[in-house]
Amino acid sequence: MSKIRITKQFTFETGHALYGYDGKCRNVHGHSYKLSVTVIGKPIADATHVKLGMVIDFGDLKKIVKEEIVDPFDHATVFNKNTPHVDLAKELMDRGHKVILADYQPTSENMVIDFSEKIKARLPKNIQLHSLKLRETETAFAEWFAMDN
Template sequence: MKQIRITKIFSFETGHALYGYDGKCRNVHGHSYKLFVTVIGSPIEDTNHVKYGMVIDFSDLKKIVKEEVVDVFDHATVFNKNTPHFELAKELSDRGHSVLLVDYQPTSEMMVIDFSEKIKTRLPQNISLHSLRLQETDSSYAEWFAADN
């Protein structure tokens, strides 16, 4: 059976600040992210299977990505856990805001690596993560490809 790639697109809003950066992005700000998730596999050949002809049900892929990425990052503010913004992060969290402290610089590049690890572990055995594209603005995005890793 041929390998087929399918893609589902997700949107979420996330704030962040880049610790140590020499430009405007050192300040707390946010983006309307778009995450393009592409998986690869063979369509199910069993004519008696309820998902016959599908690589993966889009709703199954949606559940994985929502639980691992969208529901976690949407309307959260992400900081490197070593940031001097730690006090701000604690204050926001204490006031009921969603704050994520991560062990990386929360750039699109590093976030897409994090997302790839989270999504890969949840996919069925016969499905592979092919690529991710995390679009930060209309003209800027980071991509992760399994073939490169």
């Protein structure tokens, strides 16, 4: 049977600041991110299986991405844990705000790498992550492809 790619899209709002950056993005600001998750696999051929014909149930993929990406990042502010913004992050957390201190500079490029690892770890063995597209604005996005990694 042929391998098929399926894609599910997600949206979330996240703030961040780029430590050491030489432009406006060094300031705390936010984006309405759009994440496209594409997986590849063979549709289930077992006629007795309740998910006959599916590569993966879109609901199952949604659960993974929601738990790993959307819920933690939506309406959070992401800072590089090595930034001087750590004091600001601690103050925000003390005031009940959702803050993520990442091991990386929170660019779209690094976020999509992080997301790929989180999603791959949760997929069933017979399903592979094919690609991710993280749209930061209407005209700017980062993409991750399994074949490149």
